Amino acid sequence: MSQLSLKRLEKSFNEARIIKGIDLEVSEGEFVVFVGPSGCGKSTLLRMIAGLEDVSSGQIEIGGKAVNDLPPVQRGIAMVFQSYALYPHMSVYENIAFPLRVEKLPQAEVDKRVSAAAKVLQLESRLQHRPGQLSGGQRQRVAIGRAIVRQPKIFLFDEPLSNLDAALRSEMRIELMELHKRLGSTMIYVTHDQVEAMTMADKIVVLDAGTIAQVGSPLDLYHKPDNLFVAGFIGSPKMNFISGKVRSADGTRAVVDLGSLGTIELPRSSTAIAGQDVTLGIRPEHLTLGEGDFALETTPNIVEQLGIHTITYSTLPGGEHFTALFEGNPDLVEGKPVRMSFAKSRVHLFDAKGLAVY
Known part of the structure; x- marks a missing residue:
């Protein structure tokens, strides 16, 4: 069964069509990467799934239920952005716990979920530190922890590693892949870096000017590109x-x-x-x-x-x-x-x- 279904999805800003009739099925537990050059519509598409952008036409279904009219908090998703967006005056614990505070969950449940997320992300010894005392990679893990505690159906990542240096990006790629294996959750990840796409994805969606150029496994796209665009985009050099x-x-x-x-x-x-x-x-x-x-x-x-x-x-x-x-x-x-x-x-x-x- 599809965890996420996009049907004839369109997005326009005035006269400009940004997303042009996209159909896509994402199965439960898949790690799917949206990849393409700047301006291809990948982040806009992710924000539409999250509910941060309105849909011009078409339908988004999560778990078989149409969610076009639902606010982000009711869609069962959690999003990790390019910027860490952490509260500098709060401890790591309170940053991770913040969405649970908004939901007014009991303290015992907050402690349980924050502790479990910190263990998964190896942040147990950092819970009382503030973001300014952490490295870039640790801050990104805190942002991911804040998503984990919400126990979402789908994780959405919008270029979360682009602010890190090359060595740290490589380490964080491995950490995210290991996290996916441990949680078994559906993850959708946006990047312009085809190396990230090739190394992380179960399935890659290559976007070109608001349309899907090709969908397939990394090796399918590498060995059997359907068109010149995919052939030139996938592979380095x-x-x-x-x-x-x-x-x-x-x-x-x-x-x-x-x-x-x-x-x-x-x-x-x-x-x-x-x-x-x-x-x-x-x-x-x-x-x-x-x-x-x-x-x-x-x-x-x-x-x-x-x-x-x-x-x-x-x-x-x-x-x-x-x-x-x-x-x-x-x-x-x-x-x-x-x-x-x-x-x-x-x-x-x-x-x-x-x-x-x-």
């Missing part, structure tokens, strides 16, 4: 794109002319049509040094030696930027030509509308 034209195609194979790079035959079922313009995609990590199924020569403008791997950046004859990622520390030098190749089985092919055809 991003996928390389090379312009081409289909020379011939019969449904079981496609021969693609890549201009000065030559011609590549792709022996796999395809909906490509002879004569159509296409874009070939290949991920940087799927390139290898030396000869292979399809080889090309590039001259790196930049070489990044990162220890565990090496990244080169170059420009193809057609003007396309081309990135390659190799394991370890091969002998690569800026300005020195490099012969590299990729397997045909790794190729993605998109038509002029940006839809996958191979």
